[in-house]
Amino acid sequence: MSARAAGAVVSPMLLRLAREHATGALIRDHGTLYLVDGRVAHARSPVAPGADVLLTAGGRQPRQGRISAGELEICHLGALFDAAFFALAPGRGPARFQYGAVHGTPAAPAVRPVPAADIERETLRRRELLDTVWPYPAVDAAPVVPRPAAPGQTVTPRQRDLLAHADGLRTPAQLAWALGRPAFHVLLEIRRLAAAGLVTTPPEPAPPVPYEAMTHGAVPYRAVPREPPLHDPAGFAPEPDIALLRRLRDALEAHL
Amino acid sequence: MANTETALKEATTVIDGALGAALVDYTSGMALGTIGGGKDLDLTVAAAGNTDVVRAKVRTMEMLGLQEEIEDILITLGTQYHLIRLLKGRGANGLFLYLALDKQRANLAMARHQLKKIEAELEI
Structure with missing residues (x-):
């Protein structure tokens, strides 16, 4: 918006x-x-x-x-x-x-x-959508590493398929090619999975991807740089991240 | 066999009371095609928003362990019906037809039937 x-x-x-x-x-x-x-x-x-x-x-x-x-x-x-x-x-x-x-x-x-x-x-709508779902662009280019689901946590059939192909090495773009799905769809699902804690969120923002690497499946998309450096969302930030805490609260309430 | 433009045109001309229609990809929320609408009903916004409706229902069904597929979703407003029909078929992975109807002029049973027919003609 x-x-x-x-x-x-x-x-x-x-x-x-x-x-x-x-x-x-x-x-x-x-x-x-x-x-x-x-x-x-x-x-x-x-x-x-x-x-x-x-x-x-x-x-x-x-x-x-x-x-x-x-x-x-x-x-x-x-x-x-x-x-x-x-x-x-x-x-x-x-x-x-x-x-x-x-x-x-x-x-x-x-x-x-x-x-x-x-x-x-x-294109603008898609950028905003990604950041609404989970504002950590680092997950876009990093290898997708699944995490165990919480008791009772469910995923959609398409997400399940994606997780089954995530071998800890493939990036979202490589998964898109492997499954024959649009790359943005995979990016979005991975952000959703990361927000649900089913995929790890890398602690550091992804280093700039050299152009040569892109042809081998890395993802060049990076959202607008955020002023404060990204911290490990699962770790402790020096200052409380109010937006993140709100999201957490909303997500917890949604599961009540 | 029809392309999306003719299918959407048919949806708004054949179905009584149709105000607008869109073919939507529900993973990304993008409208692949729209017809009708206007300043009172922005179909691209409706497409993105109704994606969340479909996603929420799909998730709920997963949580309930229901092995069924959604045929359609009806939303009834004071003056309008909004009908969401999920497309099936090999190539229809995650598409739905979205139809807004004028409640006064529409025949709901007829509209659902005709939407089903248009889906078949789209042959996705």
């Missing part, structure tokens, strides 16, 4: 290109957005599994005509927003725009280009 109220913008360059009705590739540290006439027609990020990976995850073969038009469209649209979210993560270098560049996917996806403003709004 606060970010939106302050008129936060994910990428001023994207909005400017949209106003210009530009066609080409917006190349950023963590991925590329392909614009056609100012709209986002395709997005790619090494973190986010592409539509082909998502479609074949359940042993389905898109090329055998077993996928309906509805499913194909939804899958491509989901993959586009997923890749855009990571591509728009804060990078270190300036973004570049290659006028005229188009993405060379041979089987053109059956998805209508998305207005840049929609991408902006959704």
Whole structure:
């Protein structure tokens, strides 16, 4: 909410290109957005599994005509927003725009280009959602280490599946690729699991991830840096963290 | 076989009293498509918010040990019905159709039936 109220913008360059009705590739540290006439027609990020990976995850073969038009469209649209979210993560270098560049996917996806403003709004919403669930971005890039459930504590079937694949080595992005799920979905579920105490929260913020490491599945997304350095949420902070205590109280009350 | 746009269009034209409809991914809360709505009913906000409704119900069912699946969820307001239909099918992992209806003009039984039909046509 606060970010939106302050008129936060994910990428001023994207909005400017949209106003210009530009066609080409917006190349950023963590991925590329392909614009056609100012709209986002395709997005790619090494973190986010592409539509082909998502479609074949359940042993389905898109090329055998077993996928309906509805499913194909939804899958491509989901993959586009997923890749855009990571591509728009804060990078270190300036973004570049290659006028005229188009993405060379041979089987053109059956998805209508998305207005840049929609991408902006959704990316902001997703950042806020992650921080509402559990404001510790360190869990996004760290290997997922499950913790034993409290007596009577339950998880959803999709979370159970995720925990079953968390071997203490895989990062959320690597789990996304392994399970063929959108990377943001996995990030969000891991934050939910961390908030529930079912996954460890690393004590230190993740060190900056070098770009080379990203192609091997580390997650580049980092939320807006917080002023006080992150402390171990499970340990003792020098000063009481009122927000955390409130969250704890609310969570405990929700379980009464 | 229909794409999301035609399915949503059908939902708002075929179903009497429909005020707006959205196809929502309930893991992320994103509306994959919307139709209708307007300044009185922001469907993208409704999509994100109703995601919490679905999640809460799924969690409750886990806690109760119910092995069933949710077909739909009905929310009745003073002047509106809000209908959430969870989609099934191989590719429908975590999607729901959200439909807002004008209580005066809508026939609830008919609307549920038609929503089911639209789901089948979407062939997800």
